[in-house]
Amino acid sequence: MTSRERIEQAIVGGEVDRLPYCFWYHFRTEPWFPQALYVEYRAPASEAVLQQYIDGMSRATYEFWRRYQPDLLKVMHDIPYETPEGLPFVRTADDWAKLTPLEPDMGHFGAQIEMLRRLRTMVPDEVPIVETVFNAFYYANKLCEGKLLEHLALAPDAVQEGLRTIQANLQLYARYALTVCDGIYYAVNGIGADAAPRHVYEEHFAPLDRAFLESVADGRFNVLHLHGYGELYADLLADAPAAIVCWSDRSTTLSLAAGKRLFDRCVMGGLNERELPDMCRERVFQQAQDARDSVGRRGLILAPGCSVPTDISPKVLLTIREFALHA
Numbered sequence: 001m002t003s004r005e006r007i008e009q010a011i012v013g014g015e016v017d018r019l020p021y022c023f024w025y026h027f028r029t030e031p032w033f034p035q036a037l038y039v040e041y042r043a044p045a046s047e048a049v050l051q052q053y054i055d056g057m058s059r060a061t062y063e064f065w066r067r068y069q070p071d072l073l074k075v076m077h078d079i080p081y082e083t084p085e086g087l088p089f090v091r092t093a094d095d096w097a098k099l100t101p102l103e104p105d106m107g108h109f110g111a112q113i114e115m116l117r118r119l120r121t122m123v124p125d126e127v128p129i130v131e132t133v134f135n136a137f138y139y140a141n142k143l144c145e146g147k148l149l150e151h152l153a154l155a156p157d158a159v160q161e162g163l164r165t166i167q168a169n170l171q172l173y174a175r176y177a178l179t180v181c182d183g184i185y186y187a188v189n190g191i192g193a194d195a196a197p198r199h200v201y202e203e204h205f206a207p208l209d210r211a212f213l214e215s216v217a218d219g220r221f222n223v224l225h226l227h228g229y230g231e232l233y234a235d236l237l238a239d240a241p242a243a244i245v246c247w248s249d250r251s252t253t254l255s256l257a258a259g260k261r262l263f264d265r266c267v268m269g270g271l272n273e274r275e276l277p278d279m280c281r282e283r284v285f286q287q288a289q290d291a292r293d294s295v296g297r298r299g300l301i302l303a304p305g306c307s308v309p310t311d312i313s314p315k316v317l318l319t320i321r322e323f324a325l326h327a
Contacts, residue, residue, distance in 0.1 A: 001016065001017045001018075002126035002127075003020070003069075003070075003071040003072070003126055003127045003128065004125075004126045004127065004128050005126075006018070006020045006071050007020055007071055007072050007128055007221060007301070008220075010244075010266050010298070010299060010300065010301055011220075011221070011243045011244060011265075011266045011299075012266075013265075013266065013298045013299040014298065015298065016297065016298070018324060018325060018326070018327055019288075019292060019297060019300065019301075019302050019323075019324045019327035020071040020072065020300075020301045020302070020324065021070060021071055021301065021302040021303060021320055021321060021323075021324035022070045022071060022072040022073075022074060022268060022301055022302075022303040023068070023070060023271075023303055023304055023308060023317060023320060024070075024074040024076060024307055024308070025076070025307050025308050025309060025310045025312065026076050026078055026307055026310055027056075027057060027060050027061075027076060027078050027310065028078045028310075029310050029311075030056075030060065030310065032052075032056040032060065033053075033056060033078070034049045034052045034053050034056070036049045037049065037053060037078075037079060037080060044082055044107045044108065045108065045111075050107075050108070050110075050111040051111075053079055053111055053115070054111055054114050054115045054118065057076075057078065057079075057115045058115045058118040058119045058122065061073070061075055061076070061115075061119055062119060062122040062123060065123055065127065067314070068314075068317050068318065068321060069321065070321075071127070071128075071301070072127075072128055072130060072221070072223075072268075072301065073123060073127055073128065073129045073130070074130050074132060074185050074223075075116065075119065075129060075130065075131050075132060075181070075185075076132055076307075077112060077131065077132040077133065077134065079108045079111055079112050080108065081108070081139045081142070081143070081166075082102055082107045082108040082109070083099070083143070084098060084099070084100050087099075089143060089144065089145055090140075090143045090144040090151075090162065091144070091145075093151065093154065093155035093158040093159075094158070095162075096151075096155075096158045096159055096161055096162030097158065097161055097162070099143075099162050099165040099166065100165070101165065101168065101169060102169040102172075102173070104169075104172050104173040104175070104176035104177070105176060109169075109173050109176075112131075112177075113176060113177065113180060116129070116131060116177065116180045116181055117180055120180060120181065128182040128183065128221045129181040129182050129183075130181060130182060130183040130184060130185045130221055130222070130223055131174075131177045131180075131181045131183075131184055131185065132184075132185045132187060133170055133173065133174050133177070133184050133185070133186050133187070133212075134187045134189065135170070135186065135187060135188050135189055135190070135205070135208070135209055135212065136163050136166045136167045136170060136205070136208050136209075136212075137188075137189045137190035137195075137196075137201075137205050137208075138187065138189035138190070138227075139166050139170075140159070140162060140163055140166055141189070141190075143162075149196060149200065152200070152204065156204075160204070163204070163208065167208050167211070167212065170212060171211070171212055171215045171216075174186075174212070174215070174216050175215065175216065178216060178218070178219050182219070182220065182221040183219040183220060183221030183222045183223065183243070184216050184219050184222050184223070185222075185223040185225060185246075186209075186212060186213060186216075186222065186223065186224055186225060186242070187225045187227050188209050188224065188225060188226050188227060188237065189227045189228075190205050191205075191206075191209075191226050191227065191228055191232060191233050191234070191236070191237070192226070192227070192228020192229065192230060192231060192232045192233065192252070193228070193230050193231040193232075193233075194228050194229050194230050194231075195228055198233050201233055201236070202233065202236055206233075206236045206237065209237060209240070210237065210240050213237075213240045213241050213242055214240075214241060217241040219243075220243060221243055221244070222241070222242045222243050222244070223242060223243070223244045223245070223246055223268065224237065224240060224242035224244070224245045224246070225245075225246045225247065225306070226245070226246070226247040227247075227248075227306065228247075228248070228252065229248060229251045229252060230251075230252060230253065231252070231253050232247060232252050232253065232254050234247065234254050234259065234262060234263075235262065238262050238263055242265075243265070243266060244265070244266045244267070244268050244301065245259065245263045245265060245266070245267050245268070246267070246268040246269055246303065246305065247259065247269060247305055248269070248272075248273065248274075248305030248306055249267075249269040249270065249305055250269075250270075250271070250272035250273075250274075250275075250287070250305060251272060251273075251274055251305060252305075255294070256269055256270055256291055256294050256295055257294040257295055260295045260299065260300075265299065266299045266300070266301065267295065267299065267300060267301070268300075268301040268302075268303045269291065269301075269302075269303055269304070269305050270287060270288060270290070270291025270292070270294075270300070270302050270303065271284070271287050271288065271291070271302065271303060271304040271305070271320065272287060272304070272305070273304035273305050273306050273307065273308050276304055276308055276312065276316060277308065277309055277311075277312045277313070277316065279316060279319075281315075281319050284316065284319045284320060284323065285319070285323050288302055288320070288323045288324075288327070289323075289327075292327060297327070302320065302323070302324055302327070
């Protein structure tokens with residue numbers, strides 16, 4: 001089977017020639033990454049900086065794929081969300097109204113799209129590529145320096161206005177990205193007790209996340225990632241459209257087997273990303289085997305629950321590949 005065929009079969013719960021696998025990490029800390037983009041939220045970067053990002057990110061992602069050969073290539077969206085000139089952060093209620101519409105093919109979004117186009121020409125068509133899109137909770141919380149819940153309690157109408165702007169930008173971008181890649185990896189933040197109370201997520205953010213997933217529902221390789229540790233409110237999105245569901249099954253109250261029953265579709269996980277950097281080969285094999293035994297080989301993509309550290313030993317990642325090639 002090709003990687004595309006293998007993932008397609010995993011999605012429909014069919015028989016595969018071996019276990020498909022996937023893993024990913026951020027590139028922001030690598031030496032080639034443009035220093036100017038380390039400032040997370042800012043006005044548009046210069047054309048030179050954006051070109052440096054396009055060149056470096058496409059090359060690094062391709063080399064990552066070439067070295068590890070994951071069946072599903074998850075592309076990292078390591079370029080920051082673009083804010084208007086003079087608004088690096090949202091510090092007052094009035095600042096939420098200053099967020100502006102963003103064109104999906106211009107500025108930072110445009111640079112990511114160009115990087116995806118270049119990457120698609122480098123990676124064989126038989127390998128499905130999914131673009132990462134973080135949700136409105138994630139970006140809004142970053143924009144106000146982690147004070148989103150505080151802002152929401154003090155000025156809910158103002159925050160909602162800002163959330164609508166961010167949401168519209170993300171949906172427009174994701175629709176455009178689907179013309180280049182095979183799917184969207186939608187990272188849902190705020191859906192766990194470590195980030196927000198259940199009633200807050202359910203009232204303010206679950207409708208946005210559901211609307212986003214519905215807007216890209218034609219993406220055949222879409223991944224719904226529930227980000228968080230401890231208790232997840234997974235039931236709130238259990239029936240939302242996505243081909244694959246991923247979460248930190250080793251570090252939350254929702255096991256891989258329980259999630260497979262809840263979502264009733266292909267799941268991606270089985271490895272503890274928090275422990276993975278320190279695992280020996282035997283421990284990696286043990287967790288991988290346990291994951292396969294808990295849900296069966298059909299409808300499973302072996303992966304960590306979230307990104308692994310950029311400085312993780314290549315030997316560990318190659319061990320995951322070694323297991324999958326014989327599973």
